Structures are given as structure tokens and as C-alpha cells.
Amino acid sequence: MDENSQVSRVASAYAAIREQAKKSRAELLKEVVPRIHVGLATCGIASGALETKQAFEETLFQRGVEARIHTMGCIGHCYAEPVVIISNPGFPPIFYQNVTPGKAKMLVRSFLEKGDPLFEHLLGATEENEMIPQVWDFPRFSQEKRIVMEKCGIVDPENVDDYIAGGGYQALAKALDMDRDAIVEWITSAGLRGRGGAGFPTGLKWDLAKKASGSSKTIICNADEGDPGAYMDRTILESNPHQVIEGIAICAYAVGAAEAIVYVRAEYPLAVKMVTEAIVQAKKRGFLGKEILGSSLDLEIDIFQGSGAFVCGEETALIRSIEGHRGMPEHRPPFPVEKGLGGKPTVINNVKTLASIPPIVEHGPDWYRKIGTEKSPGTAIFSVVGDVLHAGLVEIPMGVPLRSLIFDICGGVPNKKAFKAVQIGGPSGGCLPADFLDTPIDFDSLISAGAMMGSGGMVVMDEDACMVDVARYFLEFTQNESCGKCTFCRIGTQHLLNILERITKGEGREGDLEQLESLSRDIKAGSLCGLGKTAPNPVLTSLKYFRDEYEAHIHEKRCPAGMCRSLTAFYIDLEKCARGCDACVGCCPVEAIFTTKNRKKGVDQTLCVKCGECVQACPPEYNAVVRVSPPELAPIIERAE
């Protein structure tokens, strides 16, 4: 009886809030005017979205056109930034890409004033219609399956009512009506695995925390995204923070916690701002604070700004850093679910894991199980960047082969270059060659290929990338970020780095490769935390799949890709160089380009810093700049007297 009365209380409390939110949305949408949605997440701003927004405002004012400008988060199509979606009455909402201030002016004058949607500039419509092709028909849109990022770029992150009106916090209301054991049971049977990288079953973690003794438990949302190439956590927090907050609240109810901390990198100021604001707004609507929706759940969320240490992605190190110490990992067990922050049981979940919770609670575990593969249900988010046409964030069901992700969804490698390798999982992951393109993407098959899911960073490399240099780059990163606790990680990575640096400079020796391998094995065995255990992965995978490149560096002092600057040289082919053309001279940052006696150009090898600007500057009809390795292959060209 008592249980039942609480059921109706939560549901009716939520219904009232939702009604109110819908009303305030309807109030906002009442006027029939064109609406311009501008994506204003960090990546959009970096591509000039603020200038675009200003151009819209000015032109609307100058021309006396009535329209409303809405800001939204990021929809993950980074290649298309700044992204603008215009809903003009009489037209379906239209998605425009690369909207510069000039294009913005044009859109106001042609589309808003004269009703010409400028077909040459649009990408597609976001609703079904008979006039304009839909974006959902493009592979970049149709092959995605959005669960975590469903509302990113669609809701206004600064307006909680927008989220509520679209059904937000409904899952929390539903969860509060359920038994706590039942929620943990649902998460377990949904098979959700932690999206932070290791893939630990979330249900099991919650179950352990629920059973842990102690009255005050803490939830930590790990948004300390340290992988230099992944930015989905930032995007989710900037574009739809409420879904994460809802996930935290459900988790808090399930395990019996009253406190939560969002641990977000201080380098993400916009994400910090959005989450702070979202917490205030959620509290105002009664989704945080005391007796949430009339239930027994009390929850306060704080923000802790991480100061930038890659190792703090490790649970125990993260806890140390919140406690005001150096972020150094500790022995496990005891695991944080038993003895975490301040010695109390602590659940640490990644942003993506927590954002997956509301959809699972809403649709049930069976629905979630149907997405993805048997052992890795659900979706994965990748930041596909590097040499790929449609870079950005992609959310796909687990089990999709790498080939469809890179070539179908992201458009493949640009500039007619050949695909060479894909680096998955950042500094902990590995480089996979073209042979692995048909590998399905899930936790286990990536690990058996030598890479790992990691944080979901995926860097595509074309034929111009040198695998030795990429391995050196990652080692430089992990060496720098090693906390110094374990000897093998602290000193071993330094040795690995020294050897790799030597090889990329053409000073490699016999036996280097064997030493790299044995050192890597020792570092893996002798390190306490994930950083050290996985640090040699980039070296080991590149050695396994691209051994010939290492050998070319060592034996022939040659970089096959022409990336390692000590082993390459640029020269100008006098047959192709156009007499009197000065295109390369102006672009050279060190004035290394001189004129020969027949008024063609030459490169002074002693001055050249090998930046490759002249290759870009040389007009394509001449294409006279040549890159060679080893550098001795460059002919000697004489200056004019």
C-alpha cells in the first residue's frame, strides 16, 4: 500500500514537471518564424560558429527579417562545422554545412527573404519531404545508431525544459518507481560494459557497490578524457549534460548513494560551464536535491576539475587526486566499490556509461541486448579523425566492421591516397593495418587484434604516415604521463622512447627491435595500472604489423613514408619547375629557397626545416617539389652567381 502510494507520487510529480516544460517550450515555439539553429560546442566555435552566428544576427537586423536564433550543442559532424539547421515555415528543416559568415548572409537574403533554399549549399533535410533529399539517406547518418548521443545537437544544453519536453528524466521517474535490486538486475542483464575502455560489466560494479557496507557512498562520473585524440565525453557534456545527470541519479538510487562528483578536465571550460548550469537547472526542477520527485532519494552533485594528468583516468589515481594528492594509482583490491573516496564505497563510471543508463531503463534490457553483439551489447562512440573525409564523432552498434566505419560512414581516405593503418584506443591501443579492416569492432575482438577499445579515439592514417614515428609519438606521451610509481613504467618507457627516437633519426642499431620487444614485455608485466600495462601496445602492434618499416629505418636509413624529418629531404625538380614562378619562395618560413641561374628554384638543404610548405605552395600544374628518403637522394642544385 505504502509502496503504491509512492509510485503514483513520483509519476505524478514527474508528469506535472513535464507538462510545465512542454508548456514553456510551446510558448517559445508559438510564433511562426524561421528558426536558425547554430551548433556552438567547442569544435563549432573553433571553426568560427560564433562569427557565423553574429553574421546571422547582423544580417537579420539590417534586412529587417524576423527569425529566431537558437544555439545547440554538437551533432558530431565535425567535418561540416560550422553547422546550421534552418527551419523555415513551408520547408522541412534543412542542414547546411560549413556556413561561413558570407554564406550566412546569403542564406538570409535568399532563403529567408525569397524562399530559395540554395540547393548548392545544403547537405539535406532532417525530415521527410518531397523537395529535398534527406540527410538520413546518407551513410554518415543512416548507418549510425544513436543512443548516447541521440539528443546531442538537438536539444538546447542550456535549457532543461527542452530536454524534459522531449522525454528527459522520464527514465529517472521510472527508476524511482522500481525496486533498487531490479534496476541493478536490468543493467546486468542488459550486458552494459563500462565505456571507459576496459569494458568491466557495469551491472556487476553497481551490485558490488550496492552490497558494500557503509551508509555514505559516492558516485564519480569520470570525464577526465585524457586520450589525445578522443573528445566524445566533452561533446556529450557540452551538448546534452542532462542525460549524464539523469544517469548519475539513477545510479545513485540503485546503489544507495547521496553524493556524486563529476570529474571533468579543467581544459574543457565549456563542458564545465554546461554541467554547472545543468546541475543548477536540474535542481530547480527537483531532479536533484532532497527527496527527488517525492521519493526517498537525496542527491547532490559537485564538480571537480581535473588538472590534466592522463593517469587520473585510472580509478584509484582519480580518487587520490580528488583527495588533494598526486594522482598515483594504488593496489587493488580493495576496489573503489568497497573502499574508495575517503575510504567509502565509490562507483566510478565513464560519461558514456552513465549516459547509456537512461535509455536502458526507459526501453528495458531486452531492447539494449538487441543492439550490438552478444558479448558487447549496445553502441560505441568513436572519434574518427586523421586522414578521413568525414571526420567527427560516430556512434555505431558494436560489431560493425572497421571497413564500414572508415570507408562507408566516414567517407574513406581523402586525396586519392591509400589507407595504411588505423590507430585505435589512443596511447593504450594499437595500430592495425588494412588486413584487419574486416574485424568487427567490439571489446574482445579488438583486444585479440592487439589494440583495445580504450576511450574510442580512432586515428586513420594514409600512406604518408610513418608507423615508427607514430609509435614514438605515443611513447613520448605515455613517458611524459607516467606517474613514476612503478620502476618499469618510469624507466622502461624512457628507454623505449630513446630507442625509438634513435631509430627515427636514422641512428638505429642491430638488436634494437629485439630490445624493444623484450622491454615492452617487461613493462607490461611490471606495472601496476593500466597506463603502464598498455603503454607498450603502440610499439608492439606496429612492430608486429609494420616490421619492414622499422627495418628500413635501421638498415637503409630510409623512412618509407617520408615522415621522419632527419631521414627525408625536399628538392625541386628542375624539369618541372616553371621559370620565374615564385610561389614557393614566399611560403618558406626559413628562406631556404633560392633562384638558380636559369631562374628556376632550388632548396638550400642546410637551411631547410622540412616543413613541406613548398609542396603545398607549388601550383598543381607544375608539382615540382619532390620529397625523398634517404636525404642523399636529393640532387645538388647550384645557386645563381
Add this chain to the structure above:
Amino acid sequence: MLLIMNGFEKDNLLEQEEAMLKEISEEITRFGCERKNLIPILQMVQGRHAYLDAKVVEMVADYLDLAVCEVYGVATFYNQFRFHPPGKHHIKVCLGTACHVRGGSIILENFERKLEIKDGETTPDREFSIERVACVGCCALAPVAVVGEDVHGKVAPSKVEGLILGFQIEKEKRAREEGQKDG
């Protein structure tokens, strides 16, 4: 004349430092004396004054009843904290994976060459400083450089020159205007 200027500037800097210390000693009391507030306090100080002065570190250690070396131990562990004042235009060159593959180190080198300082240093006139960062999270725009608050995507060596030239022109313009005012 030059000596007098220097003397004046020195006084000015000392004054600024005293004001900073006073302000921080007031602000710091918003935080409790527990160890867990150490990093938030350091973040507050750097947020206001862009770097951690040696005197401030001592003050923080005193407030939290910690050894000075302990505070340094924590502050130097994290990438966020700086111990020297940055330039007026602080340049962060991203060397994340995507930026590296697309030539981020060439961009860093160009800044270093143009400004004649190394990564982590400030120009003598305190106009520019350079810092390499791991990832600013705009990988699709690689290579990326952040100048002050502005993110610049798809940076090429020629764009580096343009950026610096822009600031120099601005500075000269400012100097001219001030000169006119004085005249």
C-alpha cells in the same frame, strides 16, 4: 631615462604582486582547511593570476598546514599548473594524435622560431608565451593552435606568421595611439 623607466616598472610589478597576495589571502578563506581543497585552491589562484607565484605556494601551504614541498609535489604533478607568468598572448599548440599526424610539431617549431623562445617560455617583453598541450579536443580541425581563448583550426606555417604579424601590428598601433595621447 631607461633606468628610471625600469625602476618605475619594477615598483609597479612589486605593487602588483602585493595586491595579488592580498587578494589571494582573502579569497583563500572561502575554502576549508582540508587537504582536499588543495587542487581547487591552486586552480582558483591560477585562474585569477595565470600562474602560481612562489610566495603564493607558500601561502597555500601555510593555510592548509602542509609542507611547501608537498604543495609543489602536487602542483608539478599536474599539467595544468604554471610557475612563470605567461605572455599576454598565450599560445597553446596542440600535439594530440590527430594534430601530430597532420604536422602539429611543425607548427610548434614555427612558433618557436618566429618568437625565438622555446616551448614553456615567455618572450622578454611578456607579449607571447608558448605551451604544448596534449589535446584540446578539436581533432577534426587538426592541426590546432589556441591563442588566448581563440581556437585556430587547420593551421599552416604561413598562418603562424600571419597570426603573429597581426598581433605585432596591433601592438604598434596601440603604441602609436598612446604616443599621440601623450603628445
